[in-house]
Amino acid sequence: MSATTTASASGVSSSSTSGSYDALVLGAGWSGILTALRLTENHQKVLLLEARERVGGRAFTHTYDNNSKGSGDRTVKGKKSWGVEAQRDGVQAVDFGCSWIHGYYEGNPVKGICEKLNIPVSIPTPKKATIVGPSGALPEDLVQKITSNLSNAMSSAQALARSWSSGSTPASASLASYLLAHDSPLFSGLTDEQRPLAEGYARQMHIPLGTTLEHVALRWAGFEQNFSGTDAAPEGGFTRVIDALVEQFVQQGGKLASSEEVKKIQSQKEEGIKVVTASGTYEAPVAVCTFPLAVLKQQEANLFDPPLSEKKREVIQRTNVGDLNKVMLVYESAWWPKDVGTFTILPSSGSSSTAQGSADLPALLAKTTLMVGADTEHSRLLVMIGASAGRDLESFTRPQVADALHAYLAERIPVAGKGETGVQSPSHNFMTRWSKHALTGGATTTPVVVGEENSPLDFVELSKPEYSSHLLFAGEHTDLHHRGSVAGAVVSAEREAARALAFLEKRKVNQKHGGGGGGGVKERRKEEVVSDDAAAKM
Numbered sequence: 001m002s003a004t005t006t007a008s009a010s011g012v013s014s015s016s017t018s019g020s021y022d023a024l025v026l027g028a029g030w031s032g033i034l035t036a037l038r039l040t041e042n043h044q045k046v047l048l049l050e051a052r053e054r055v056g057g058r059a060f061t062h063t064y065d066n067n068s069k070g071s072g073d074r075t076v077k078g079k080k081s082w083g084v085e086a087q088r089d090g091v092q093a094v095d096f097g098c099s100w101i102h103g104y105y106e107g108n109p110v111k112g113i114c115e116k117l118n119i120p121v122s123i124p125t126p127k128k129a130t131i132v133g134p135s136g137a138l139p140e141d142l143v144q145k146i147t148s149n150l151s152n153a154m155s156s157a158q159a160l161a162r163s164w165s166s167g168s169t170p171a172s173a174s175l176a177s178y179l180l181a182h183d184s185p186l187f188s189g190l191t192d193e194q195r196p197l198a199e200g201y202a203r204q205m206h207i208p209l210g211t212t213l214e215h216v217a218l219r220w221a222g223f224e225q226n227f228s229g230t231d232a233a234p235e236g237g238f239t240r241v242i243d244a245l246v247e248q249f250v251q252q253g254g255k256l257a258s259s260e261e262v263k264k265i266q267s268q269k270e271e272g273i274k275v276v277t278a279s280g281t282y283e284a285p286v287a288v289c290t291f292p293l294a295v296l297k298q299q300e301a302n303l304f305d306p307p308l309s310e311k312k313r314e315v316i317q318r319t320n321v322g323d324l325n326k327v328m329l330v331y332e333s334a335w336w337p338k339d340v341g342t343f344t345i346l347p348s349s350g351s352s353s354t355a356q357g358s359a360d361l362p363a364l365l366a367k368t369t370l371m372v373g374a375d376t377e378h379s380r381l382l383v384m385i386g387a388s389a390g391r392d393l394e395s396f397t398r399p400q401v402a403d404a405l406h407a408y409l410a411e412r413i414p415v416a417g418k419g420e421t422g423v424q425s426p427s428h429n430f431m432t433r434w435s436k437h438a439l440t441g442g443a444t445t446t447p448v449v450v451g452e453e454n455s456p457l458d459f460v461e462l463s464k465p466e467y468s469s470h471l472l473f474a475g476e477h478t479d480l481h482h483r484g485s486v487a488g489a490v491v492s493a494e495r496e497a498a499r500a501l502a503f504l505e506k507r508k509v510n511q512k513h514g515g516g517g518g519g520g521v522k523e524r525r526k527e528e529v530v531s532d533d534a535a536a537k538m
């Protein structure tokens, strides 16, 4: 086994990765870090391998210095203290991957994790939500009508899906085929002129779905029992939580190697798993692979030796990864109405399902429903762009996107007294490129998409062990009910850590009984059967 010395990306410590391990955990996002931590807490020797220089995967907090006004690059380099202290120093932290603990008071396990780490959370007080149509902000009564129509339409789509019949919800039926049908509850009581506004508003769902309404299967609508209700955010951002978890892992003797991209995962039969990176080879009886679904799609044919089971390969290819990107514009002062917390900007031209493949940035924005979070206190707008439009955005440079988005929002967001000079330009901007990043390949796994063979059981298949249970799988894509969320990654980590511990314990028992693979246990079972028989005769 090769020896490599790497600094942990959390800045915790340097640790040599030489030695023998009980488990290898592949990928240091939420699921990998938590799996690794649970195993070290249970006295296993663990090596956590991460391809990126940083840990966290799709948990990523961007920090910028609010005091260096006007400078081009305000990104804070290196580690800064988090929370109140950092804010006093002018450091702002904004999450560009996961940003909310959904269902904080409704059972989300991330609540307990933050409490244990002593990381406070904030629960925002609701602010006004404005819907902006092609001719300006919609009147309050129309906003009420459209939002309650969408809520009713989603409830009846879910009721239809639950009443399952192949006649009413064929495999080819999409959410769009129901929600956007002429007689849909979405359009109830609306005039012909108002119908496109309701459709544009419904297309804001492209953001959480990561894909279009045309792609999501109607028959599984509302199947998942995910956490929802209260949204909370860890103070200082999700990277703070990730860093604290990694710190615990390292303190308990776990080893982290970052900048170590896994190139091959090989079965060594009874011996376990061999993992090959550019700089080393590592072996352990069990390995847990937490690579995102998009990475598995692109790499599974060459990554696994021998290939994974036919069923798993088929499901990896037929499940779907969505797109979502965020763009932040920071201003010297807030120029939008101060009482608004969210602007939903409806398309100003055409339907947003046709935005795909646009080479013209203003046209792409004009065809897309945008969600804009307005933080007046910190003078910033955070724009979310989902589905294919989110992916298409990545064809442009960050300055191009920031300039076009600023010009578009300054035109669309209604504000009194813009003045002759118009709205000031942003002094800092930042954007994500989740879709084209080779180690992410998209935002998250989408709900089940249209197609005869597709079902939520695909997510269960993605969680199944391979190589006689020496190779396990965790990650948001492997959880039936909480796919696409931090909760899904956490639940999958607890599940696979428990599975790995059981596997290692059984292996120890087998070795104690002198057997190799399962022989020892088989022998023990025979003894138990004999004594059970004896007991039955008493």
Ligand SMILES: Cc1cc2nc3c(=O)[nH]c(=O)nc-3n(C[C@H](O)[C@H](O)[C@H](O)COP(=O)(O)OP(=O)(O)OC[C@H]3O[C@@H](n4cnc5c(N)ncnc54)[C@H](O)[C@@H]3O)c2cc1C
Residues within 6 Å of the ligand: 026, 027, 028, 029, 030, 031, 032, 049, 050, 051, 052, 055, 056, 057, 058, 059, 096, 097, 098, 099, 100, 101, 102, 260, 261, 262, 263, 290, 291, 292, 295, 324, 325, 326, 434, 439, 440, 442, 443, 444, 474, 475, 476, 477, 483, 484, 485, 486, 487, 488, 489
């Ligand atoms: C824009 C956006 C917004 C989101 N908002 C929310 C939200 O508000 N609330 C919520 O609950 N969830 C949200 N999510 C989802 C949440 O972030 C993810 O579900 C979760 O972080 C996934 O964790 P994971 O461990 O499964 O995967 P990841 O975090 O992707 O971890 C996988 C790790 O594997 C590494 N890796 C990949 N290939 C290799 C290789 N070959 N060798 C070594 N390492 C490798 C990657 O670098 C990565 O670190 C959001 C996601 C995005 C993208």
